[in-house]
Amino acid sequence: MQFVKTADLKPGMRLAKPIYNRMGVLLYERDTRLTIQGINSIENFGLIGIFILEPAEPLPPLSREDLEFEQFQTIYMFKLKDNMDKLVDNLVPSTLLSLVDDIQRHYGSLDHKLNFYADTPQFRGLCIQTLDQCRYPIRNDLQ
Numbered sequence: 001m002q003f004v005k006t007a008d009l010k011p012g013m014r015l016a017k018p019i020y021n022r023m024g025v026l027l028y029e030r031d032t033r034l035t036i037q038g039i040n041s042i043e044n045f046g047l048i049g050i051f052i053l054e055p056a057e058p059l060p061p062l063s064r065e066d067l068e069f070e071q072f073q074t075i076y077m078f079k080l081k082d083n084m085d086k087l088v089d090n091l092v093p094s095t096l097l098s099l100v101d102d103i104q105r106h107y108g109s110l111d112h113k114l115n116f117y118a119d120t121p122q123f124r125g126l127c128i129q130t131l132d133q134c135r136y137p138i139r140n141d142l143q
Helices: 034-047 066-090 096-107 123-132
Strands: 002-003 026-028 049-055
Touching: 034 096, 066 096
Parallel strands: none
Antiparallel strands: 002 049
8 A cells, every 4th residue: 555646646546545525425435446537536625645555455454443533534634624724814713622622532542553544745744734833843854
């Protein structure tokens, strides 16, 4: 499995992870083969990139909990981005505290590992944006 930037997607590539919209509605199931129309949808959806399976790679197992986390992660990344956009515009992010509480309640004290891939450009960019908005110094190697 590898992360592929949206600009580098090609028809026939297979999705390693499901793709959800900001409301958590499933748009594309795992192992879906990309079409030109699907790639255009992903571009219009604003994704930086997605996880793709290698041509001969089998579909890795994901538990129901892992799939629910993928959906949760998508919904909350959009909610967090909406809050960060408000901060950038010098507006009060009215749902930020409840968002943090919700994330903590759902995933703050798991006693087991979820299949989470934090080393993606979206996640890294969101972390950098968050640190910047909180006025934390950002190390050069993170940018």
